[in-house]
Amino acid sequence: MNPAETPLHLNSYRTGPDDRGHFGLYGGRFVAETLMPLILELEAAYEAAKADPSFHAELADLNAHYAGRPSPLYFAERLTQHLGGAKVYFKREELNHTGSHKVNNCLGQILLAKRMGKKRIIAETGAGQHGVATATVAARFGLPCVIYMGATDIERQKPNVFRMRLLGAEVRPVISGTGTLKDAMNEALRDWVSNVEDTFYIIGTVAGPHPYPAMVRDFQAVIGKETREQMLAAEGRLPDTLVAAIGGGSNAMGIFHPFLDDPSVKMFGVEAAGKGLDVPNGHCASLNGGTPGVLHGNRTYLLQDGDGQILEGHSISAGLDYPGIGPEHSWLRDTGRVTYVAATDREALDAFQLCTRIEGIIPALEPSHALAYVTKLAPTLPPDNLLVMNMSGRGDKDIFAVAAHLGMDI
């Protein structure tokens, strides 16, 4: 072949991270020395598992028969009519066992823990969805499990706390800081440093030291892979628009990643704008209102002050009020491949009620943020635009918080 005719390789958005765990500037492995050997061991174990067909077969079997995959791709006909624009689909991750996308990752990590011979599971949780999913897989595989959860979150997510305890997990309240997700993650890291020999830490989002961001993404990418097949089956072509809520960013990365190299697919990650992006420390939009820094083992956008002290942020959703974000999202922001926007508490509450009333689906407060942006975006798009929103979790856990905000007693 004439060299001039050699096809050029497209630049790929899907090759990260590099062998040091970096997505451009972001990612890496910024952890205490005590943990480094464990992180390296985990990386090796994950690489070996990835190359082992029996690992994939066992995970696929659990996904199908335990978690209930594939999750449906549902055409939200009434919402589409209501919004009068793009054709809106929901990827129904809220129908998974345990009620959110979190179980996809937990099943993958517990299989890895089993391969590594670990005897004890720990995790952090904000809204409790990841805690419930972790407690569930720990029960399924017969391993003792400790879940760190901020005292504030324990108060506002009581149903999930009860579920975790029913599943046999010990829920340890974290009172340091303001008792939310960031503090729970600090405490889980402290536990891990203290119990490195026998403990596996199941991180719930695409953040933390390498290989977690890549590993959690790989386990969650099942969402995007299914969406791709399902949309091809339903419409004969790829979707045009993807929308997902972002806390740490695992459900968004799961649906985005398989489409990153499809230039026709536009992607929107929706952060929590809380009381408003202009309210100091009143939101959790790390990409829209933060700056790069190093926390929890990775470099990424963070909510922080000028001295590098981490801020707490605010969101009505306990699953979104994390001051950081997965490093791959930081990279996708800087490269411009994904557009990151934000929705306020109020907008999310409105979307929550709209979806409940006209689709008969009670969404979690997390995807309600994505839905709030869909209600703005869809009307501006033509009717042949295929929009998929990741319905990442169900709202049963949120009914008490929503009732309080709506001034109702239950």
Next chain:
Amino acid sequence: MMHRLAKVFEELAAQDRKAFVTFITAGDPDTATSLEILKGLPGAGADVIELGMPFSDPMADGPAIQRASLRALHAGQDMHKTLAMVRAFRETNKTTPIVLMGYYNPIYVYPVDRFLADAVEAGVDGLIVVDAPPEADDELCIPALNAGLNFIRLTTPTTDDHRLGAVLANTSGFVYYVSITGVTGTRAPDLEAVARNVARIKARTTLPVAVGFGVRTPEQAKAIASVADGVVVGSALVDTIAQSLDDKGRATELTVSSVLTLVEKLSAGLKAA
């Protein structure tokens, strides 16, 4: 000019003595009180001072040092004030080495190059940055060494022989052996294991080895000193500060004296070795 750390360890070795390394958090419970404690440490027996740079999320520290960080931050401590404390200390003390200890983010945000220049100018001798492993040497450790600062690395019971080489490669000043797997101040070290690990490290480096995490009493300090070149005490001092505060968390007349009295006792215990 010989680095202050090298000089101190050399002088102590010549006298067959062990280094007493004390840790306090800068700005705990407030900048003025903290500076008074800092200035008093050498006289009370500290050979090397570790000064904690407060951070909102100290993931590798136990409750005592977490609370110290928060007290300092609530009192308005920041990196500029921490460096100013070192500058003020240097006005009256030119010999006691000061090592800043903390987490990467406040340095990264400062940012790194300016921080290193300001730290050298203030009279800082070395850095211990808990979450900057050898894998990230190109961004902090190497620039710090080039700026003339020592970069002290933590080694732990989980640092195996294979990894020890990488950990020691760019370490200078001294090696800090973390005697437990765990966070600061939570359990007492096992002396036999410490002796074994210190010997393992010393077989691979000519640097002095100081041992910390979990040393609280003069007896423990003495025991550790019998197998290492130095002993680090942190949480016990920070706890003493906490116990001296009034019910609103403010310093009292006991704050400075109670910490320095404990340092004297620990120093006497260690130097009786």
